[in-house]
Amino acid sequence: MADRNLVWLHGEIKTPPFSDEARRTVGFLLRLVQMGRLLSMPDSRPMPSIGTRCHELRVKDPQKRVAWRVIYRIDADAVIIGDVFAKKTPKTPHGVIESCRRRFKFYDETSGRGFPNE
Numbered sequence: 001m002a003d004r005n006l007v008w009l010h011g012e013i014k015t016p017p018f019s020d021e022a023r024r025t026v027g028f029l030l031r032l033v034q035m036g037r038l039l040s041m042p043d044s045r046p047m048p049s050i051g052t053r054c055h056e057l058r059v060k061d062p063q064k065r066v067a068w069r070v071i072y073r074i075d076a077d078a079v080i081i082g083d084v085f086a087k088k089t090p091k092t093p094h095g096v097i098e099s100c101r102r103r104f105k106f107y108d109e110t111s112g113r114g115f116p117n118e
Contacts, residue, residue: 004034004079009103011070011084022061022068029057033072033079047071047092050082050100056092071100080107 015023029043039055047054050071057070069092071082082100085093 004036004075004077006030006034007078007080007107009080009082009107010099011081013070013084017064017066017086018068019061019063021063022059025059026057026068026070029059030070030072030079033074038074047097047100049092050097051104054082054100054104071096073104080104 013023013026018026029039033039033044039057042058044055044057047056051073053074055072055074057068057072059068059070061068067087068084069087070084073080073082082103083096085096
């Protein structure tokens with residue numbers, strides 16, 4: 001299987017606001033996903049509230065005292081990034097969930113990608 005491309009719909013991973021360590025951790029974990037590895041807790045968890053094949057990458061940044069989240073979806077040919085944010089509450093904010101749903105829907109409608117029959 002060829003590596004999946006990264007498609008950025010929203011957000012970015014850069015220092016600052018990420019510490020160098022957190023930025024590298026996110027990059028390493030996204031690279032694993034690109035290579036076809038399905039991550040699990042504590043690094044990632046499924047996000048069925050957003051949609052099928054959607055996940056939340058979870059990275060602690062002790063230098064910045066923040067927990068970063070990267071919402072992504074795994075398609076046949078790409079890993080699509082829906083959002084990047086600092087998590088400040090126990091639950092993923094409703095606005096983030098809704099924004100990601102809209103972004104992934106728009107991506108599917110305009111790119112012709114994704115999985116058939118969904």
